């Protein structure tokens with residue numbers, strides 16, 4: 001249903017379903033804030049609904065539920081359709097990394113009796129939003145032996161948290177005159193970590209911090225070089241609004257689409273076309289790494305499927321007959337900042353999943369521009385299943401822009417369109433989504449898999 005407010009058209013039962021789904025989502029994203037944790041939890045969900053690691057199967061037949069993990073950070077889940085892989089497949093790709101603050105390889109230092117961690121921000125953030133909020137630390141340290149240690153501080157009951165300080169307004173006479181860009185240099189995003197000194201003369205607070213790390217986790221300073229530590233906003237995602245219609249939470253870009261697409265897939269049985277949910281890493285930094293949407297992992301996985309199903313042709317024949325959704329969030333009209341949007345072409349909160357033909361920037365640079373034929377097909381399958389959906393664009397022409405992973409599927413010769421949940425305050429520590437849109441996204445992906 002095009003551009004209609006879902007709350008107005010749904011009956012009580014529909015609304016209850018939307019609230020129930022959003023509550024499961026809220027709990028899931030509160031527990032799984034990093035790409036590694038999201039991946040582990042999604043594999044658990046899939047295994048519980050009968051998915052098996054592809055290497056466990058000698059032969060693959062229609063109805064089989066399979067998955068494959070790439071280096072703990074990328075995963076593809078699939079259900080084999082009755083028509084066989086040669087008739088093409090339905091691909092949905094979403095990303096499980098979110099903007100955050102990574103610790104640098106040598107993060108710890110001491111200044112005026114305070115120990116800090118230096119960070120390097122990951123993804124596009126407005127840096128001032130990350131000051132003076134409670135932060136949690138998630139990480140994995142890999143020792144030279146290959147042994148791993150995971151660390152989580154800040155989200156479990158009783159945990160301490162971390163923060164980045166800001167200047168008091170009483171002394172901000174000069175600070176407030178600077179532009180936002182000049183006023184908040186990335187190099188200043190230093191995390192306050194400790195203040196109790198050890199008995200050593202040199203850097204006593206830093207030394208005390210390192211000895212706590214060593215005693216509690218067996219980590220030495222040099223081990224931090226082979227670690228991944230991510231600072232993310234502490235605390236659970238919350239219901240937002242007196243009517244509880246919204247979710248306020250960290251990293252909904254793009255865990256909202258990732259979760260909706262995973263759930264849509266695992267709930268499926270008896271599909272005509274084979275269906276895949278691809279969860280990728282590194283989208284927020286351009287998709288360059290081996291666990292990103294640009295890696296050849298999908299190709300590798302399909303070749304293994306082809307071999308185990310007896311499909312003899314080149315896998316390009318699978319692409320040729322396939323269709324894809326790039327499941328990433330879109331921006332919603334925010335009346336507080338109406339000057340940034342074209343109000344006729346921006347999605348509205350609560351009006352369903354967004355379908356975005358044009359991404360990129362300036363003269364559509366970077367956009368994959370799916371054809372009118374493909375958009376017509378999408379309209380048909382969503383309307384047939386009474387999915388609330390709306391066409392959207394990120395904002396005004398020449399106001400900025402953004403890219404998605406759509407291009408990495410489109411270049412395989414698969415028609416691909418961006419389709420995901422609308423967000424307000426995208427990339428802020430706490431992003432806003434509507435439960436109506438979250439549930440509509442789930443219904444949209446479900447309709448796509450069944451098409």
Ligand code: MN
Pocket residue numbers: 095253254283328329
């Ligand atoms: Mn995204």
Ligand code: MN
Pocket residue numbers: 253284427
């Ligand atoms: Mn993003």
